[in-house]
Amino acid sequence: MTPSLLRPDQPLRLVDTYPPSAAARQAIIRVEDLSIVFDAPSGQVIAVDRVSLAVAQGEFVSIVGPSGCGKSTLLNAMAGLERPFEGQVLMAGEAMRAPRPEIGMVFQQPHLFPWKSVRRNIAHGPRALGKPKAEALRIADGLIEMIGLTRFASAYPHTLSGGMQQRVAIARALANQPSVLLMDEPFGALDAQTRAVMQDNLLELRERINATIVFVTHDIDEAILLSDRVLIMSAGPGRILKDLQVSLPRPRSSAIVAEAAYLALKRDCLDLIRSEGRRAFEQMEIKT
Amino acid sequence: MSIGGRSSATATARLSVVVAALSVPAFTGVWELVARSGIVNTVLFPPPSTVAVAVLEWIRSGQFFADLMASLARVAAGFAIGAAGGIVLGILTGRFRLVSSLLSPLFHILRPIPPIAFVPIVILWFGLSETGKLFLVVWGVFFTVWLATHIGVQKVDRGLIRAAQMLGTPQPQMLWEIVLLGALPYITVGLRTAVSISFYTLVAAELAGAFAGIVYRIEIAQQNMQTGQVMGGLAALGLLSFVADRSFAILAERAVWWR
Numbered sequence: 206m207t208p209s210l211l212r213p214d215q216p217l218r219l220v221d222t223y224p225p226s227a228a229a230r231q232a233i234i235r236v237e238d239l240s241i242v243f244d245a246p247s248g249q250v251i252a253v254d255r256v257s258l259a260v261a262q263g264e265f266v267s268i269v270g271p272s273g274c275g276k277s278t279l280l281n282a283m284a285g286l287e288r289p290f291e292g293q294v295l296m297a298g299e300a301m302r303a304p305r306p307e308i309g310m311v312f313q314q315p316h317l318f319p320w321k322s323v324r325r326n327i328a329h330g331p332r333a334l335g336k337p338k339a340e341a342l343r344i345a346d347g348l349i350e351m352i353g354l355t356r357f358a359s360a361y362p363h364t365l366s367g368g369m370q371q372r373v374a375i376a377r378a379l380a381n382q383p384s385v386l387l388m389d390e391p392f393g394a395l396d397a398q399t400r401a402v403m404q405d406n407l408l409e410l411r412e413r414i415n416a417t418i419v420f421v422t423h424d425i426d427e428a429i430l431l432s433d434r435v436l437i438m439s440a441g442p443g444r445i446l447k448d449l450q451v452s453l454p455r456p457r458s459s460a461i462v463a464e465a466a467y468l469a470l471k472r473d474c475l476d477l478i479r480s481e482g483r484r485a486f487e488q489m490e491i492k493t
Numbered sequence: 494m495s496i497g498g499r500s501s502a503t504a505t506a507r508l509s510v511v512v513a514a515l516s517v518p519a520f521t522g523v524w525e526l527v528a529r530s531g532i533v534n535t536v537l538f539p540p541p542s543t544v545a546v547a548v549l550e551w552i553r554s555g556q557f558f559a560d561l562m563a564s565l566a567r568v569a570a571g572f573a574i575g576a577a578g579g580i581v582l583g584i585l586t587g588r589f590r591l592v593s594s595l596l597s598p599l600f601h602i603l604r605p606i607p608p609i610a611f612v613p614i615v616i617l618w619f620g621l622s623e624t625g626k627l628f629l630v631v632w633g634v635f636f637t638v639w640l641a642t643h644i645g646v647q648k649v650d651r652g653l654i655r656a657a658q659m660l661g662t663p664q665p666q667m668l669w670e671i672v673l674l675g676a677l678p679y680i681t682v683g684l685r686t687a688v689s690i691s692f693y694t695l696v697a698a699e700l701a702g703a704f705a706g707i708v709y710r711i712e713i714a715q716q717n718m719q720t721g722q723v724m725g726g727l728a729a730l731g732l733l734s735f736v737a738d739r740s741f742a743i744l745a746e747r748a749v750w751w752r
Contacts, residue, residue, distance in 0.1 A: 380660075
């Protein structure tokens, strides 16, 4: 197995002492010793606890964990939407303090602007960055074609199905040509069939764009199917338990879920999550 | 049985349409009869026919148009200024905590004071000028629109704001597009309430002393014991306020165009 970049128990500054792998040299995302603390009525809650990780240019990394494990908080910190309590997030070597247009984000809910047509929603980013209207609309039209919604270019979001809305949200995030695309359970609110179609769409899309993708999900199948690496997080406080390399060949499709290598990986993940879940559960019982 | 039930339901529906159409004429008829029967003093309680004659005379003399314009101009200008100020400050207090800390306590103290209570001091400050009347209407409209906008801004979907942030939306565009449009459903409700408020304050403003206007005309007619004219003035004010509210409701529905 390739040496992992990730040492959940050690800060990432030790990366430099590793044999400098190709991935480490090209890391576009570095999370260093990141802790995020929330104020709650019952006191401070540690959502993310000294997490360090690195994602290489062009990599597709999933973060998997039970609900409430801090995986969305971790992603929000990468987006610049959440301030670190300790540690930092470096994107292309620069600390994230506020959102940056070269970091795109797709949320669990599409969050499309309801007053804008599909076309204008997608053109919003380029317009916000000061591109002329004609150019912004040209970018939008290209992306609309890519997501197969040409017929709906002038439709308003509320007239679209959940899956179509999420496709528009992905296209909107891509319109600024982000170098990193962060996805926070983007298919979590969709029904099983639509989710499968969207996963295949994303696999296809990934072959065409060369963005680095960090994908948060609680669905192990989804994580293995889509990713080069799967990071498994533990709950309360949020830590990374394991870094799994997914060396299944690409291009993939949802058909790989029947393959032996896939099943072996999945079994590993499940064992880990199950024992972690049991530990967390027992801890909860002791506390109460 | 079920067919019988349905046909009786349609009969009731038809009947209620007829009754609704007859409601106002029947009321006017009864009023006319009572007024002419000699039970009441027709000087104080004139029949509708007298009111109609007074209104026609009002219109024929050309005064009606002048009064209407004077009142409409006050309401329109006061509404526009008050609403614009309310929206701008509502967005600022709704979006920026520091601005809110600075202004909200003050606004919450001033807001519950009925605008009519300001008439005496407005007369001291502005005399019987148009500025004083404008001030009263603006005052009434502003706080209603400010509060609706302030609340609306805080209810804007956080997800929309985050999505806009991630796309690099600059601050001015964030305020005047995402926040304003996100709060628009609340703002339109506040604006509609402010339409009726602007008419209430108009009454106070014109009663305090004016040289033209519908309420001014009512007051003059009262001093001359022209009861028909007084009632005609009231009817005109009611109709005007009703038309303004209805047209605003239609406008508001269009304003939130994406629904």
